[in-house]
Amino acid sequence: MESFERIFREHGLPLTVQRRVILDSMLDRTDHPSAERVYSEVQAKIPGISRASVYRILDLFVELGLIQKINPPGMAARFDPTVRRHTHLVCRSCGRMVDMDAPGIGVLPLPDGRAYGFQIDDYQINFSGLCADCAKKHTQQPDK
């Protein structure tokens, strides 16, 4: 929780205000914000911050293993403070993304990729469909 200062020291990385604030705003959130959304939220706390810094800092956190980057099909990348592998539900219509923490769901053995010339070491499962709001809209107005 607060040992992130140690993590930075161990890597010889300066702990700047920008990094503190962005890390703060990422932890303990259950949504999956895009870089743009993090940017606009953080602007309230650090008015002069640049979009580039947000991107750089989020990518740094990913490299440090502090957060996870998710690339939903056809939309901006999202960032997730939950680092362990887990499954996401994505709304095809509005892009809303929620964690799916059902036991047994989304747990696969890593297959042997040698027949394909691959060393497989990770996987990602994304379920897609419609969230409640979008399902409602679609049934009300099936056209368009």
Next chain:
Amino acid sequence: MESFERIFREHGLPLTVQRRVILDSMLDRTDHPSAERVYSEVQAKIPGISRASVYRILDLFVELGLIQKINPPGMAARFDPTVRRHTHLVCRSCGRMVDMDAPGIGVLPLPDGRAYGFQIDDYQINFSGLCADCAKKHTQQPDK
């Protein structure tokens, strides 16, 4: 195979040279080209073709169910003539993508999303790792 002319007629869609050539270049291929790659390949056969047409035509084929669009994490979309759901192996280093047709791999029941307010109707599994070439490079030069 050749009934695609019928498919177009049924939809009242003109069958243009561009569509013929792009469909031709897509069928029977086992790689997973990006729109840009299709564009440069097709330029050899139709010198004046525009990038926009390639994008429009590929998307049309996806709507017609003739091909599939794949969105690998963090890179340009790929197109796949194999329409049925199947699993992909993606090289994290070079982006190479191969089909993984092992029986039983990548077949999941659709979970009940109601607890999350979702109607789940599809999913995608991507295994990731290193292809043989990139694995070789990494072991030879672990740094950088």
Next chain:
DNA sequence: CTCCGTGCAAAAGGTTTGCACTGGT
């Protein structure tokens, strides 16, 4: 002949980069 499809160029959206300055350590 009538439209739809196309080519072109520009815009849009998301992300990265080069460079000078600033702020941690």
Next chain:
DNA sequence: ACCAGTGCAAACCTTTTGCACGGAG
């Protein structure tokens, strides 16, 4: 004081869009 981190703007990559022309039906 040093050097990495930052802000800014421009570049970049992928994809979409507006519009006028041209070819398929």
